[in-house]
Amino acid sequence: MPGHLLAIDQGTTSSRAIIFDQKLRPKAVAQKEFRQHFPRSGWVEHEPEDIWSSVLAVCRAALRKAHLKPAAIAAIGITNQRETTLVWDRKTGKPIHRAIVWQDRRTAEMCTELKAQGLEPLFTRKTGLLLDPYFSGTKLSWLLDAVPGARARAERGELAFGTVDSFLIWRLTGGKTHATDATNASRTLLYDIHSGSWDAELCRHLRVPMALLPEVKDCAADYGMAERKWLGAALPILGVAGDQQAAAVGQACFAPGMMKSTYGTGCFALLNTGDRPVASHNRLLTTVAYQLDGKRSYALEGAIFIAGAAVQWLRDGLKIVKKASDTGALAKAADPHQQVYLVPAFVGLGAPWWNAEARGALFGLTRGTTSRELSLAALESVCYQTRDLLEAMRRDWGAAGDTILRVDGGMTASDWTMQRLADILASPVDRPKVLETTALGAAYLAGFRAGLLPPPETFARSWKRDRRFTPKMKPDVRDAKYQGWQEAVRKLLA
Numbered sequence: 001m002p003g004h005l006l007a008i009d010q011g012t013t014s015s016r017a018i019i020f021d022q023k024l025r026p027k028a029v030a031q032k033e034f035r036q037h038f039p040r041s042g043w044v045e046h047e048p049e050d051i052w053s054s055v056l057a058v059c060r061a062a063l064r065k066a067h068l069k070p071a072a073i074a075a076i077g078i079t080n081q082r083e084t085t086l087v088w089d090r091k092t093g094k095p096i097h098r099a100i101v102w103q104d105r106r107t108a109e110m111c112t113e114l115k116a117q118g119l120e121p122l123f124t125r126k127t128g129l130l131l132d133p134y135f136s137g138t139k140l141s142w143l144l145d146a147v148p149g150a151r152a153r154a155e156r157g158e159l160a161f162g163t164v165d166s167f168l169i170w171r172l173t174g175g176k177t178h179a180t181d182a183t184n185a186s187r188t189l190l191y192d193i194h195s196g197s198w199d200a201e202l203c204r205h206l207r208v209p210m211a212l213l214p215e216v217k218d219c220a221a222d223y224g225m226a227e228r229k230w231l232g233a234a235l236p237i238l239g240v241a242g243d244q245q246a247a248a249v250g251q252a253c254f255a256p257g258m259m260k261s262t263y264g265t266g267c268f269a270l271l272n273t274g275d276r277p278v279a280s281h282n283r284l285l286t287t288v289a290y291q292l293d294g295k296r297s298y299a300l301e302g303a304i305f306i307a308g309a310a311v312q313w314l315r316d317g318l319k320i321v322k323k324a325s326d327t328g329a330l331a332k333a334a335d336p337h338q339q340v341y342l343v344p345a346f347v348g349l350g351a352p353w354w355n356a357e358a359r360g361a362l363f364g365l366t367r368g369t370t371s372r373e374l375s376l377a378a379l380e381s382v383c384y385q386t387r388d389l390l391e392a393m394r395r396d397w398g399a400a401g402d403t404i405l406r407v408d409g410g411m412t413a414s415d416w417t418m419q420r421l422a423d424i425l426a427s428p429v430d431r432p433k434v435l436e437t438t439a440l441g442a443a444y445l446a447g448f449r450a451g452l453l454p455p456p457e458t459f460a461r462s463w464k465r466d467r468r469f470t471p472k473m474k475p476d477v478r479d480a481k482y483q484g485w486q487e488a489v490r491k492l493l494a
Contacts, residue, residue, distance in 0.1 A: 002074040005447050007439035010080045010164050012265045015054035017062040018439040022452055030061035042105035045098040070233035075450040077239035077442030079246035080164035082187045085139040090160050096147050100139040103347045107138035108356040126192045128286030133356050137189030141206045154209045161212040165240050169223050177224035179215040182291035183245040193288055219290045220449035239445030243438050244268040250437030251406045252460035263411035267307035269389045270299040282392035283352040302351040302389030306344035308411050310378040320371040328416040330375035340364040341488040342377040352392045363488045379417050383424035384485040404428045408437040423473035433464040
């Protein structure tokens with residue numbers, strides 16, 4: 001009997017495939033980076049064929065590394081960079097434009113116009129989101145206007161819209177399935193998170209024909225069969241969730257009050273609020289955490305656009321480090337008397353500011369500033385932004401300040417960074433045994449649907465901690481550093 005699970009983790013800068021056994025132990029990993037496109041300042045695009053070819057390549061590579069025949073895979077789970085927007089021809093499957101990435105800010109003016117019309121309260125009430133270029137709806141509207149003939153073709157039902165999960169499902173199933181899950185749908189500005197359906201009124205305001213939209217399913221559901229020609233066997237796709245929600249599942253954050261934060265290109269913190277959507281008064285997002293058996297669970301989310309990307313900037317932009325892992329040692333050796341702050345608003349500021357026009361800045365530079373202080377500023381910027389989110393969640397939820405933060409993602413491999421995070425938060429930080437919790441969440445959802453894995457409450461008991469980081473910084477030092485960060489943000493926004 002097939003007992004392995006294939007998790008496709010399609011991210012912002014790379015695609016990964018991880019094969020897990022029936023006890024959710026990773027057996028093989030393959031990863032491939034792909035090109036980022038920046039046509040103008042604030043614009044970020046991906047070539048859809050790069051996404052597709054990289055996914056196929058890593059799936060095949062993972063199978064080879066695991067020494068498994070394709071028939072050994074019981075199910076596929078997919079997790080994806082959220083909000084990234086694609087439109088393709090229903091007959092040919094060919095995209096009409098490059099994918100517009102979640103980081104892209106080209107629709108800032110459109111969002112400003114919608115706010116001026118007084119529409120943000122309507123969108124927030126129904127979707128839990130703010131009117132910001134981050135989300136898919138305005139990107140989709142822009143595409144329909146920018147590509148000649150696209151709007152008319154969409155109205156005739158010739159085109160399909162999807163986030164990356166939908167695009168991959170469509171391709172894998174040979175166009176037989178046009179679907180998404182509730183978590184990805186909840187990030188589009190088009191989906192009512194209370195009724196669990198696409199909203200005609202919101203579509204009308206964004207001028208999006210509803211004929212474009214995919215079917216919305218549970219996170220653990222039948223998404224059709226991946227055709228034999230792709231991986232060597234016809235394999236069922238049984239689990240789908242946006243990357244941040246998949247990470248929350250992988251971290252077993254199933255109980256209200258549990259919180260996780262993922263540190264990848266950006267940083268995204270989710271606080272489970274149970275079956276009750278909590279409206280934020282501190283400019284956080286209310287979103288679907290997961291949907292199983294038709295029942296939605298909700299979360300408060302804080303989105304930081306730049307986390308690991310700040311370290312990539314040091315490596316690829318400034319070229320002051322050769323590899324990302326060098327930054328921890330440099331930060332440790334930084335001059336403690338210099339107070340250098342990086343506010344990494346390279347593509348605007350996310351929660352809790354939501355300023356699409358802001359751009360990054362460095363404060364406190366002196367002639368004595370070196371790669372050590374810049375590395376420290378980049379890593380600490382992630383810690384400060386996480387504290388901003390935690391403070392906002394504490395005000396909205398009440399108990400968030402007492403919650404132990406479960407962390408995952410590439411940056412969490414750095415002990416120095418995780419210790420500094422605990423120091424700045426004045427709160428314990430738990431790192432799990434399996435750092436690839438996003439892929440783990442996708443694998444669990446697929447395995448649960450396939451009948452191989454237990455229900456969430458049983459799965460939660462299997463979560464294992466690798467290490468707990470507890471605060472060691474003196475309170476007066478912590479407070480002074482955080483006050484300096486707040487002042488830097490105020491100066492930037494001014």
